Amino acid sequence: MNIGANIEKIKQEIPSGVILVAVSKTKPASAIQEAYESGHRDFGENKVQELVAKAAELPKDINWHLIGHLQTNKVKYIAPFVHLIHSVDSLKLLEEINKHALKHNRIIDCLLQVYIAKEETKFGLDQQELTELLASSTSLSGIRIRGLMGMASNTNDVDIVGAEFKQLKTIFDNIANEIKSTDFNVLSMGMSSDYQLAITNGSNMIRLGSTIFGERNYPTS
Numbered sequence: 001m002n003i004g005a006n007i008e009k010i011k012q013e014i015p016s017g018v019i020l021v022a023v024s025k026t027k028p029a030s031a032i033q034e035a036y037e038s039g040h041r042d043f044g045e046n047k048v049q050e051l052v053a054k055a056a057e058l059p060k061d062i063n064w065h066l067i068g069h070l071q072t073n074k075v076k077y078i079a080p081f082v083h084l085i086h087s088v089d090s091l092k093l094l095e096e097i098n099k100h101a102l103k104h105n106r107i108i109d110c111l112l113q114v115y116i117a118k119e120e121t122k123f124g125l126d127q128q129e130l131t132e133l134l135a136s137s138t139s140l141s142g143i144r145i146r147g148l149m150g151m152a153s154n155t156n157d158v159d160i161v162g163a164e165f166k167q168l169k170t171i172f173d174n175i176a177n178e179i180k181s182t183d184f185n186v187l188s189m190g191m192s193s194d195y196q197l198a199i200t201n202g203s204n205m206i207r208l209g210s211t212i213f214g215e216r217n218y219p220t221s
């Protein structure tokens with residue numbers, strides 16, 4: 001498995017405006033280092049503890065993305081350095097991120113995670129919650145809402161997955177038209193199994209793990 005070559009291949013395949021986040025969860029720091037040496041800088045982890053441990057031993061100019069569910073009591077560990085939080089799904093969480101951002105004199109970039117999948121178990125906001133959270137966020141000076149994140153249903157049915165991505169893109173466009181902020185320009189959707197479909201439907205940030213690093217040996221949530 002040549003990690004650098006895998007990344008290069010994907011970058012050649014995707015449009016230049018699409019940012020590739022290499023999802024390194026469960027993989028050792030050495031694998032990230034290898035990707036780093038090939039020139040890659042954006043890495044995603046889904047657990048705070050793992051992200052913090054890896055950040056401590058890897059180069060400081062890595063852009064760390066938190067892509068998994070974030071508990072309010074763990075915000076403080078990533079607040080000093082996190083590049084983008086993809087998984088904001090409550091006002092309580094947003095307020096906690098704001099508090100720690102201000103403490104570190106930072107503005108932390110966040111995406112709001114929207115519920116688009118048919119499955120009951122997925123995290124994310126519904127339309128109503130999304131609207132409310134966007135309205136509340138304007139008073140939080142330590143937060144910059146950069147866009148939305150979503151995960152499609154875990155199915156091979158491209159009609160279902162395509163429709164879910166399309167739905168998120170429509171929500172994204174509606175908000176962008178309404179708030180008219182140039183900061184609101186990130187649409188994070190697409191994983192190893194569905195990133196081409198996500199890009200076709202307007203994604204400009206994809207999160208790929210197994211395609212880059214190989215299959216994970218143990219499942220994570």
Ligand SMILES: *Cc1c(COP(=O)(O)O)cnc(C)c1O
Pocket residue numbers: 023025046067068151190191192193207208209210211221
């Ligand atoms: C694990 C994970 C990914 C990457 O999954 P792959 O199928 O390995 O590409 C993307 N997004 C989130 C939120 C994840 O937890």
